[in-house]
Amino acid sequence: MRRPVLWVGVALLALVSTGCSSNTSGMSAKDAAAPPQAAQQKAPQQENAGQAAVQPVQEQERQLVRTATVDLRSDDVLKAIGEIKNRATAAGGFAGQENSTKNSGSVTVRVPSAELDRLVRDLTSVGDVTRSEVRSEDVTDQLVDVEARIATQKASVDRLRVLFERAGTTAEIAQVESELTKRQAELESMQRRSESLKGKVALATLTVQVATVPIAPPKPDEPGFLSALAGGWNALVTVLGGILIAVGAVLPFVMVLGVPAAVVLYLLRRRKRVTRMNEAA
Structure with missing residues (x-):
């Protein structure tokens, strides 16, 4: 009985991790299994908790x-x-x-x-x-988002550690350990991202x-006859280059298919001319 529960727990944690950015990612298995009345009673509490969590974010100093x-x-x-x-x-x-x-x-x-x-x-x-x-x-919104993801990931890692301690077989230990290593690496990456942002904000x-002489800003090119002539010449060279490239790409097909087609057309015309001459004779 303990093995199915362990597999179900791992599957639930995998589903929770994929939706960590959604509002329902923090729901536990106990809350999901609760009756509708209990869920209705908890809804106002969760709403108040969400408002309490958003309020400090709106009032905090911009980063x-x-x-x-x-x-x-x-x-x-x-x-x-x-x-x-x-x-x-x-x-x-x-x-x-x-x-x-x-x-x-x-x-x-x-x-x-x-x-x-x-x-x-x-x-x-x-x-x-x-x-x-x-x-x-x-970067206030970025920091708030990263900190929220770190909190969710920490909870996921803690739950996986509990499942790892309850694992009984080698297969269970290997699967939970692999998932735990992945979640831990993601958590450390988020923590480094948070530290980097905080460091940039602090310093x-x-x-x-x-x-030794004033550093003059670069001067924009003033339009004139010479610049217009140079631009037109560059455009012409570009167009001619494109035409030559197209001709070079089509030329092999012309050599392979065009020459035999011309020979066949010549023979047909000659045969038609000879036929007319015979009929006239």
Whole structure:
């Protein structure tokens, strides 16, 4: 009697895992087997619990991933990059990738998100800021979704561990252990995703490009006669190239099928002409 129950439990857990994003994924086997009256009594409680779970999500602080890019002009590139790294460290961050020469360079630092705006403003004392851009990406919904999936996956892993302890035969142990390993790997992947998002929210990324001369933004191409002529010539070359490719693709078929067809057509016309001449004679 214990083996069928164990197989049924594994099957139920597999079904629950495929629908972890639905509203009914958290229903246990006991709730599913409960009579209709009991289910009706539990419905208001589940609805209140769902509202209590959604309320903190709506009221919580928005989780933002912040990044900034600054172009800086300085007579001493190496000194400016060193000053930027020191200020990032003093703000509670750290320096990341750096690539610098005597005339130009760049450095990427990670600083607490709350310190990003102040650090960008203070860069004016390091050199001449020619361009500054700050961006924010809201990942609140992603974090809420990942945390909900982690909670569901943890419950699934715990239930599988209980079934693993109750397994009696080698086949049961192998099947439950395989499913448990799969669920555990998925849980660890979700946890790494959550930690990565939280890390990006906690620490903003600042990239500073430093040069001895102002870094000019790329100029858009101005339309003119020469540019229009060049564009038309490129279009013509492209069309001719396409035609040549099509001819090259059709030519083998013409050689194989066209030549015999032409010979047959020539013989038929000659025979018809000879027949007419005989009839006239």
